[in-house]
Amino acid sequence: MGREFLELFEGWASDYDSTVSGHDLEYKEVFQDYEKILKEVAGRAGQNVIEFGVGTGNLTAVLLHAGKKVYGIEPSGAMRQKAAEKLPDAELHNGDFLEFPKPAFPIDAIVSTYAFHHLTDEEKDQAVGVYGTMLAKGGKIVFADTVFKDRDAYQAKIREARSRQFISLARDLETEYYTTHAVMRSLFSKHGFAVSFSQMNPFVWIMEAVKQQ
Template structure:
């Protein structure tokens, strides 16, 4: 459920904000138009909103700036401490995409750069949980690295290796990146209508609404 990547999250805690601001060459394309990507998520959210994978709090900040009532869920202690230091009065709790404190009914479920830490089976389990968690007009708004098909996924790994971006290539091989057709099938089987919008060469905005 993503917690097997805790050591990676520990490493990212200190360097994540540098990466998203373009200071890590390997990840510049991954985080291209980062602020716009976060705004794309926040601008679609409404009502009581939960963010899974708060990380260091960048999307969380935009959700607050959009005047949303927001609850944050973050499994990594180091990242959660950074976010709580930024927002000491806000609710930022220990939990992950599948196991989290009681929330009651929510209107929007959001995340950025995190859902790929779940296997496809876990993604389906998560969507089943979220269907019951969401209000009747509720929606899921995720910005995450997804690929158009398996060939595109493999080509991206090869391109990273050819550029000498070995850490990026290792991330792409190790984590559970999926494809648009697979993610569409997962969402629809769980009872959602889903759409995708490409935001950069790596990241797509996924908007899933209850049928």
Template sequence: MNIKEASSRLGISARAIRFYEEKGLIQPAKQSSNGYRTYTENDIWRLQTIAALREIGMSLQDITHALAEIDQGNQQGLEEYLELQQAVMYAQWVELKRMMDTTQRMMDLNRQDGSLDVSHLHELAGSARRLREARQNWHDRWNYDQQAAIHDQRVQAGKTKEDKPFSLYHNYDEALEQTVQWISPVSGEAGLDIGTGTGNLAGRMLNQSAVMTGMDQSREMLRTCRRKYPQMHVKLGNFLALPFADHSFDFVVSSFAFHHLGPEQQQLALEEIQRVLKASGTSRICLTDLMFTDSAHRDAYSRYAATTGDAEQQRALRERHFPLLGELCNWLGYLGYETKHIRHNELLHTVLAVPRP
């Protein structure tokens, strides 16, 4: 068929079809006699695919990559691009939801008796702006896509301190087992592991017959996770915009990931975790990570680290945001949870949060 017929059949303008041709997304054959383009059923199918991907907001660059995956018969590769787009849409939805909440709070202030104190509106607007910036400013400065292939080896090497003064993964197995013990998943319960990496924690939950979803912002980490645990659901996303509907999970866990967020981002992450948890008295959160007990502990540890000359320790303190245990428990308390915690070594803690009765 010619371009007019193709346009009519698909409900796409001829101008749009020519644009996709210019971008190399389709390459219709040309008639030798007059140079007119001829569109085959395969071209029509390809245009339908492009239109569908554009409809969900996918960029032309990502569409190009997605079509390449389709051409190669790589269904998993296509799914990863769709997941990426879904993660973008969830991030936009979370931001819009917060803007709607802020607007409602402004309306509530305006309805109060007496004259409106405009400074309150400015405070709300400023708070909303800071939270938006906190969401937008996170990025993977550690390049976990490149680290995925050797991540498990790094974890294994870091499990024992030996002569090293500092290791991220000292007491790793003990901490993960504590997380599983405190969550005690019931067979069939739905669990989410945020920052799952290669699935080491989520895999232990699977062994307890939980229905696990492992989420990470690194595609390569998730590919490794899929290979290790093909029965696990995996999802691309991050703490600040969880790509799941409200009230989706019975429990949420995370290990050695929360410290990648700044303090404001950590508070936002806890709100997101609460959003995706089921509204029941049995929902629970368990976070295992390196933490300081309080600011005095942080200051003393930082002074000690400055004298050791251990490069890994100093880099970790510079690049990561180990939360204060007391503050973390207070944040969870503000959200309606009671907490308990256990210490595995000088920095590593596991915190369990359950709804107050």
């Protein structure tokens, strides 16, 4: 459920905003056009939104500024604290992609940025299945995350990272559960969604999945 990476995020909370701002050379391309990605996700979302992996609240802020009702889920206490400091009126809950308190209001969108790769493909399948039961026809899942066209593209990025001496990035790519378009397309289809992919930078794609029935 991604909680095996919780210690990483507890320690990263204080420096996360600096990283996404491009101050870490190894991850500069990963977070290229970060603000644009957040705005694009928010623009594709509906009015009543669950956000998974709130982190320090950057997407949450964009969603709230756009007038959305946001129900935030974040497993890291340190990250939730940072988000609460920025957004004292935000509704934030302890949980993850699979185990979380359900909102009392109906939702029409589920969003996340830079987080879904913390789940194995099997867990991603389970999660999309759960979300399919929560959304009515026309409801959306809008995730921005690192995902690859195919396994060759994935391996090429690892080789590129190592050739540039980006050892932390290479280790990250090899350790976490990055997947492919084919896998995501298959599991979204399995649970009644039609999905499209929009590339936002050399690593990140927006996956917009619409419930068909």
